[in-house]
Amino acid sequence: MEASTGLAMQSRVAIGVGTGPSPRRGGGGVICVGKQAGAYAAVSVRARRAKPVAPLCCSKPSSRGQGSLHNSVDEALLLKRKSEEVLFYLNGRCIYLVGMMGSGKSTVAKILAEVLGYSFFDSDKLVEEAVGMPSVAQIFKVHSEAFFRDNESSVLRELSSMRRLVVATGGGAVIRPANWKHMKKGLSVWLDVPLDALARRIAQVGTASRPLLDQPSSDPYTAAFSKLSMLAEQRGDAYANADARVSLEEIAAKQGHDDVSKLTPTDIAIEALHKIEDFVTSSRPVGDLIVDSQNRRTKAM
Ligand SMILES: Nc1ncnc2c1ncn2[C@@H]1O[C@H](COP(=O)(O)OP(=O)(O)O)[C@@H](O)[C@H]1O
Numbered sequence: 001m002e003a004s005t006g007l008a009m010q011s012r013v014a015i016g017v018g019t020g021p022s023p024r025r026g027g028g029g030v031i032c033v034g035k036q037a038g039a040y041a042a043v044s045v046r047a048r049r050a051k052p053v054a055p056l057c058c059s060k061p062s063s064r065g066q067g068s069l070h071n072s073v074d075e076a077l078l079l080k081r082k083s084e085e086v087l088f089y090l091n092g093r094c095i096y097l098v099g100m101m102g103s104g105k106s107t108v109a110k111i112l113a114e115v116l117g118y119s120f121f122d123s124d125k126l127v128e129e130a131v132g133m134p135s136v137a138q139i140f141k142v143h144s145e146a147f148f149r150d151n152e153s154s155v156l157r158e159l160s161s162m163r164r165l166v167v168a169t170g171g172g173a174v175i176r177p178a179n180w181k182h183m184k185k186g187l188s189v190w191l192d193v194p195l196d197a198l199a200r201r202i203a204q205v206g207t208a209s210r211p212l213l214d215q216p217s218s219d220p221y222t223a224a225f226s227k228l229s230m231l232a233e234q235r236g237d238a239y240a241n242a243d244a245r246v247s248l249e250e251i252a253a254k255q256g257h258d259d260v261s262k263l264t265p266t267d268i269a270i271e272a273l274h275k276i277e278d279f280v281t282s283s284r285p286v287g288d289l290i291v292d293s294q295n296r297r298t299k300a301m
Pocket residue numbers: 099100101102103104105106107108168201202205261263264265268
């Protein structure tokens with residue numbers, strides 16, 4: 001057994017969902033990630049109900065610069081309406097957001113959790129709490145990437161037994177087939193963002209929290225871009241295993257421009273809900289769908 005695996009087995013994550021109210025209501029509790037008895041570092045992680053996000057408060061000025069309040073209200077209404085429709089089909093299934101570093105998984109996951117009444121989890125944060133270290137960067141440095149990956153897999157396995165969660169996964173979670181086994185218990189959504197936009201975002205916030213990108217360079221954009229390109233190549237089609245793909249280029253094209261930086265997180269969340277709906281409605285037997293739509297009509301009356 002690799003040393004890192006052994007260490008990973010000694011770590012334990014306790015995720016807040018059992019002792020309190022259900023995750024839907026933002027409760028807390030404990031589940032164990034490490035399967036071995038022994039020197040576990042028990043960590044209690046509260047299920048986070050996502051805080052209300054700006055777009056739903058209609059207070060975020062539109063990046064498109066036209067009728068900003070109106071745009072936000074429209075977006076908020078669209079988001080709400082679509083989430084109600086999707087919620088019906090989800091039936092409590094978890095949503096996993098996958099995508100490269102900086103693709104907006106955490107940002108969009110919080111919006112989806114809020115609007116669906118789900119709990120939000122960030123798998124990187126759960127690993128940090130399980131290991132008892134303040135950052136992924138430190139885990140890589142003190143232990144190793146393999147150690148981090150083992151803990152990431154444990155976290156995903158435990159999350160997969162739960163319901164009504166939106167999980168922002170780490171960008172590399174897609175490389176292990178076992179992680180897909182866990183994520184396939186819910187629905188996975190790939191945020192497909194052009195590398196250039198990713199590098200711009202990451203250069204803006206810095207690379208310190210992302211150890212795979214953190215290399216000394218006078219030009220953070222170029223460093224981030226070249227490393228992201230390499231990772232994208234290595235990961236090949238791994239992201240395409242997701243049940244739904246949200247392409248920022250496609251959303252921008254639908255809006256009549258080619259600048260993905262004009263898209264708000266709410267635009268992306270709305271598209272994610274559409275793609276989830278496409279998936280859940282097309283992957284179910286037609287008979288079920290007919291019964292569903294009859295039920296919905298009855299409920300609406
Ligand atoms: N649609 C967007 N447009 C511009 N910047 C964004 C968008 N979504 C997220 N960001 C920014 O990009 C950075 C990475 O986002 P984050 O949600 O942390 O990505 P991930 O969880 O995939 O690593 C953050 O600084 C965030 O504010």
